[in-house]
Amino acid sequence: MEYLNTLNEKQREAVLYTQGPLLIVAGAGAGKTKTLTHRIVHIVHGGVKPENILAVTFTNKAAKEMRERVIGLLSQRENGAPAGGHSGYPFVSTFHALGVRIIKENAHLLGLTKHFVISDDDDCMKIIKESLKARDIDPKQYEPRKIKNIISRAKGDFINLDRYANEVKSGFESVVATIWRDYERTLKAEKALDFDDLLIETVMILKKYPEVKLHYQNQWQYIHVDEYQDTNEVQYEMVKLLVGPRENICVVGDTDQNIYSWRGANIKNMLHFEKDYPRTKIVMLEQNYRSTKNIIEAANNVINKNIFRVPKTLFTEKETGEDITVYEAFDEVYEGKYVANQIHELLRENKPEDIAILYRANFQSRVLEEAMLSKNIPYQVLGTKFFDRREIKDVLSYLRAALNRDSLSDIKRVINTPARGIGKVTLVKLFSGGLNDLPASMQMKISNFYTLLDNIHEFAMVNKPSDIIKFIIEKSGLEDELKKGTSDDLERLENMKELVTLAVRYDGFDIEEGIDKILEDAALSSDQDSLINKPKPGGVRLMTVHASKGLEFPYVFITGLEKDLFPHSRPGGGKKEDSEEERRLFYVALTRAEKKLYLCHASLRTIFGMKQVNTPSEFLEDIPSHLVKHERGGGNGEKIIYI
Numbered sequence: 001m002e003y004l005n006t007l008n009e010k011q012r013e014a015v016l017y018t019q020g021p022l023l024i025v026a027g028a029g030a031g032k033t034k035t036l037t038h039r040i041v042h043i044v045h046g047g048v049k050p051e052n053i054l055a056v057t058f059t060n061k062a063a064k065e066m067r068e069r070v071i072g073l074l075s076q077r078e079n080g081a082p083a084g085g086h087s088g089y090p091f092v093s094t095f096h097a098l099g100v101r102i103i104k105e106n107a108h109l110l111g112l113t114k115h116f117v118i119s120d121d122d123d124c125m126k127i128i129k130e131s132l133k134a135r136d137i138d139p140k141q142y143e144p145r146k147i148k149n150i151i152s153r154a155k156g157d158f159i160n161l162d163r164y165a166n167e168v169k170s171g172f173e174s175v176v177a178t179i180w181r182d183y184e185r186t187l188k189a190e191k192a193l194d195f196d197d198l199l200i201e202t203v204m205i206l207k208k209y210p211e212v213k214l215h216y217q218n219q220w221q222y223i224h225v226d227e228y229q230d231t232n233e234v235q236y237e238m239v240k241l242l243v244g245p246r247e248n249i250c251v252v253g254d255t256d257q258n259i260y261s262w263r264g265a266n267i268k269n270m271l272h273f274e275k276d277y278p279r280t281k282i283v284m285l286e287q288n289y290r291s292t293k294n295i296i297e298a299a300n301n302v303i304n305k306n307i308f309r310v311p312k313t314l315f316t317e318k319e320t321g322e323d324i325t326v327y328e329a330f331d332e333v334y335e336g337k338y339v340a341n342q343i344h345e346l347l348r349e350n351k352p353e354d355i356a357i358l359y360r361a362n363f364q365s366r367v368l369e370e371a372m373l374s375k376n377i378p379y380q381v382l383g384t385k386f387f388d389r390r391e392i393k394d395v396l397s398y399l400r401a402a403l404n405r406d407s408l409s410d411i412k413r414v415i416n417t418p419a420r421g422i423g424k425v426t427l428v429k430l431f432s433g434g435l436n437d438l439p440a441s442m443q444m445k446i447s448n449f450y451t452l453l454d455n456i457h458e459f460a461m462v463n464k465p466s467d468i469i470k471f472i473i474e475k476s477g478l479e480d481e482l483k484k485g486t487s488d489d490l491e492r493l494e495n496m497k498e499l500v501t502l503a504v505r506y507d508g509f510d511i512e513e514g515i516d517k518i519l520e521d522a523a524l525s526s527d528q529d530s531l532i533n534k535p536k537p538g539g540v541r542l543m544t545v546h547a548s549k550g551l552e553f554p555y556v557f558i559t560g561l562e563k564d565l566f567p568h569s570r571p572g573g574g575k576k577e578d579s580e581e582e583r584r585l586f587y588v589a590l591t592r593a594e595k596k597l598y599l600c601h602a603s604l605r606t607i608f609g610m611k612q613v614n615t616p617s618e619f620l621e622d623i624p625s626h627l628v629k630h631e632r633g634g635g636n637g638e639k640i641i642y643i
Contacts, residue, residue: 011035014035021249022249022251022280024282025284027314028290031289032285033226052222053091055093056092070090095238099202102216103201104516109205116192120387131179135179151180156264161184190406217246230260253270256584259588289316295590298623299591325596326631327631328616329601338600339371340372343555355554359543361568372539381543387523392496395472397410398414418480422449460511462511465514473497478493548588554596556597562617563618565605565614567579
């Protein structure tokens with residue numbers, strides 16, 4: 001029981017309560033992952049088999065951290081934990097990875113094979129764009145990204161296509177319904193599921209097949225859900241179906257960090273947890289282990305103005321720390337110069353990875369990047385996923401097409417990559433059943449391509465993932481093509497080789513399982529994974545506040561703190577819930593910092609080509625004056641300190 005000695009009183013209370021529903025309200029930096037992992041280990045110490053425990057979270061990074069901590073703690077047990085594979089360990093995953101597992105194990109119920117395609121965001125956008133083009137609909141008037149977001153949000157709210165089509169109230173919604181129907185038809189033909197389908201189809205399996213639901217309820221008798229405040233309707237329903245009559249469910253969350261309502265996250269799921277499970281025990285984790293007293297006091301004062309929350313007050317035993325710097329710049333250029341100058345000084349004693357620059361909207365990054373470049377400061381913009389690189393998608397498309405010949409999107413992508421003289425007109429004839437109408441020379445080219453896919457499939461069935469990736473790079477002709485190219489082409493080849501290195505992680509699995517796992521992880525990768533999987537060393541992190549959730553840095557710059565930018569304005573003024581979410585977003589930004597906060601705003605900012613005079617964000621007024629040191633920009637962004 002020595003592991004209990006590292007917990008504070010409230011963490012220990014949560015760990016020791018193992019029977020029945022438990023709600024842990026965990027403030028930022030309060031050690032929720034530590035509490036969850038120790039609770040899982042404590043349940044195992046009580047005699048429960050590790051494989052009877054499930055833990056679900058939202059990001060690959062969080063799942064990886066939790067999994068490694070649990071395995072590390074379990075391996076310290078007197079008898080040791082079973083080694084290798086998944087056997088003998090709790091199942092720790094993201095919601096989407098959990099859906100993939102359940103669907104693969106029951107693929108026949110959906111008319112799928114276990115090698116079904118997971119269509120990522122890029123794949124889905126291509127389908128929508130092709131549908132718009134085929135129907136001669138102007139993509140400028142009916143923006144593809146907006147259509148994709150509407151479909152995704154509807155699915156997350158459990159609204160299916162037929163219901164949406166029956167309730168259309170405008171011409172735009174009618175177009176969305178039409179494109180959605182094309183979209184579903186294409187996915188079905190390719191035996192593919194999008195991210196939302198991974199959750200919806202899981203729920204439908206559990207609802208439609210009681211014996212399957214009972215199997216998983218018996219499999220996972222203790223369920224843990226991280227970041228419960230971020231669950232949408234489908235995720236909420238999935239959890240309820242898996243919990244079953246035992247009600248051994250532990251959820252961890254913080255209503256003050258609910259910042260994803262725009263993608264379906266429902267704060268009511270956490271606020272109503274006690275109604276769903278009347279026997280609920282509530283434990284509050286309020287001690288922060290991340291930030292200084294000044295940062296915590298500022299965060300508490302900001303969030304206390306919200307009404308829709310579970311009341312709590314963070315405290316810390318760490319040092320008082322430095323004052324919070326509030327910098328007023330002339331415009332966004334001087335704001336960027338100030339940030340770069342301060343970072344240049346910080347880098348005398350700190351690593352670039354210790355510093356983050358946060359902003360409310362993506363467009364803000366351009367000026368900040370220019371400022372970093374002007375000072376030769378290494379930086380990384382969060383969001384460029386390794387698996388999203390063109391060359392990486394090419395290699396993985398070869399593998400997916402070899403395993404699933406119905407995946408026409410993958411075949412389209414690589415049949416002429418590298419160039420084989422197979423054009424778009426030929427593809428149309430090929431996919432419409434007109435292969436025999438093509439010239440003999442073209443039929444030979446196509447036959448050679450499909451023979452290549454056969455060879456990849458045959459090789460993949462008997463070799464480990466890293467060797468399969470090497471085989472594809474060499475036999476596809478990609479390596480020879482890129483070797484003859486420009487410096488950019490050589491860099492793309494280096495990235496492909498990095499994929500081989502990454503694939504080594506999967507060599508320890510059974511052969512088919514390793515292949516499935518690398519394809520699954522590639523499809524489900526998130527923006528934060530660019531910090532993990534980036535082939536080259538990173539630098540100062542630039543990211544939106546939304547993307548920073550779950551991360552922490554010694555030094556944090558929050559930029560663009562102006563009225564209508566942060567808090568972000570909404571057409572018609574928005575609702576009370578919207579304004580509270582903006583405040584929660586600022587609270588999340590503040591609590592990313594460990595040592596020092598810089599809050600920046602500009603008097604002028606150019607937006608959509610127009611210079612605007614700005615009022616400082618109302619959030620700045622909520623920070624007590626005794627915590628703040630004010631600075632104002634002079635020429636070239638150098639600081640002038642004033643009180």
